Amino acid sequence: MLAAQPTSASLYDRVRRVIPPIEWPAFSGDIDAILKLKRERNAVILAHNYQTPEIFHCVADIVGDSLALARKAMAVDADVIVLAGVHFMAETAKLLNPGKTVLIPDLGAGCSLADSITAEDVRLMRERHPGVPIVTYVNTSAAVKAESDICCTSGNALAVVESLGVPRVIMLPDEYLARNIAAQTKVEIIAWKGHCEVHERFTPSDIRELREANPGVTVLAHPECPPEVIAEADFAGSTAAMSDYVGRHKPARVVLMTECSMSDNVAVEHPDVDFVRPCNLCPHMKRITLANIRDALEHDRHAVTIDPEVADRARRAVERMLAI
Numbered sequence: 001m002l003a004a005q006p007t008s009a010s011l012y013d014r015v016r017r018v019i020p021p022i023e024w025p026a027f028s029g030d031i032d033a034i035l036k037l038k039r040e041r042n043a044v045i046l047a048h049n050y051q052t053p054e055i056f057h058c059v060a061d062i063v064g065d066s067l068a069l070a071r072k073a074m075a076v077d078a079d080v081i082v083l084a085g086v087h088f089m090a091e092t093a094k095l096l097n098p099g100k101t102v103l104i105p106d107l108g109a110g111c112s113l114a115d116s117i118t119a120e121d122v123r124l125m126r127e128r129h130p131g132v133p134i135v136t137y138v139n140t141s142a143a144v145k146a147e148s149d150i151c152c153t154s155g156n157a158l159a160v161v162e163s164l165g166v167p168r169v170i171m172l173p174d175e176y177l178a179r180n181i182a183a184q185t186k187v188e189i190i191a192w193k194g195h196c197e198v199h200e201r202f203t204p205s206d207i208r209e210l211r212e213a214n215p216g217v218t219v220l221a222h223p224e225c226p227p228e229v230i231a232e233a234d235f236a237g238s239t240a241a242m243s244d245y246v247g248r249h250k251p252a253r254v255v256l257m258t259e260c261s262m263s264d265n266v267a268v269e270h271p272d273v274d275f276v277r278p279c280n281l282c283p284h285m286k287r288i289t290l291a292n293i294r295d296a297l298e299h300d301r302h303a304v305t306i307d308p309e310v311a312d313r314a315r316r317a318v319e320r321m322l323a324i
């Protein structure tokens with residue numbers, strides 16, 4: 001007998017804690033349409049941890065941080081991949097699946113880090129620091145990755161930097177991630193001036209005020225936050241590491257200093273943990289909606305293309321990272 005296909009009605013229980021019943025009818029029609037379109041088109045949806053719960057928990061097939069999405073994208077057995085995330089993530093999925101159709105539902109879903117640096121900037125850095133390897137955060141365009149020696153994510157940046165066995169590396173483009181990694185290694189790190197517009201807004205006094213208002217709260221922060229914020233937190237790690245931390249330590253009360261949807265998505269998995277929710281929205285991530293995912297699957301919008309020569313060089317930098 002065939003297993004019953006999920007429907008919006010069977011999925012609501014999962015998100016009941018974070019989506020009130022009054023809001024659910026606004027989502028259920030699109031969810032049923034997307035589930036049907038996925039079957040008809042042999043499509044999968046990859047969703048980043050910052051996607052809203054109705055996307056993350058109800059239509060996504062693969063969820064995670066940038067590293068998990070890049071890894072799992074390599075093994076996807078589907079004709080079409082819809083990337084519920086931002087443009088550089090869709091490019092990474094395309095790099096690793098050149099023969100598949102990769103769709104990004106909104107071409108305006110960018111990233112302040114990816115926009116902070118161009119391929120020409122990377123070439124100039126290489127000229128200025130001859131022989132110093134260039135480690136590039138995955139939050140960059142394919143053209144920037146193509147100029148790099150190896151990629152990294154916030155989850156593996158330290159391992160990537162130390163794997164090179166050199167005294168100095170250039171790490172682009174996130175200044176705070178570079179400084180936070182520099183604090184953990186003897187390798188000298190030359191940074192760029194890019195910042196995540198979501199994480200750069202957190203301050204140490206935010207954490208102090210939170211602790212005052214919520215005695216005993218555990219504070220987890222993303223390494224794209226400024227180093228002074230990381231210094232005040234109890235733990236710093238990628239979105240995957242923060243989620244693991246909550247699962248392993250089960251703090252009675254926790255705050256995640258990161259994008260807003262992350263707490264909602266982790267809260268669904270841990271009903272016994274109390275989430276305090278000061279957070280910052282990523283306007284780029286929030287451009288992805290159920291309506292435009294449905295539209296993407298109905299009309300093949302918007303297919304990601306990358307110049308094949310650029311793609312070959314960018315893929316090498318991503319594959320070097322995945323080999324670590």
Ligand code: SF4
Nearest residue numbers: 111112196197198282
């Ligand atoms: S949260 Fe920051 S790093 Fe992530 S997509 Fe938004 S702007 Fe870029």
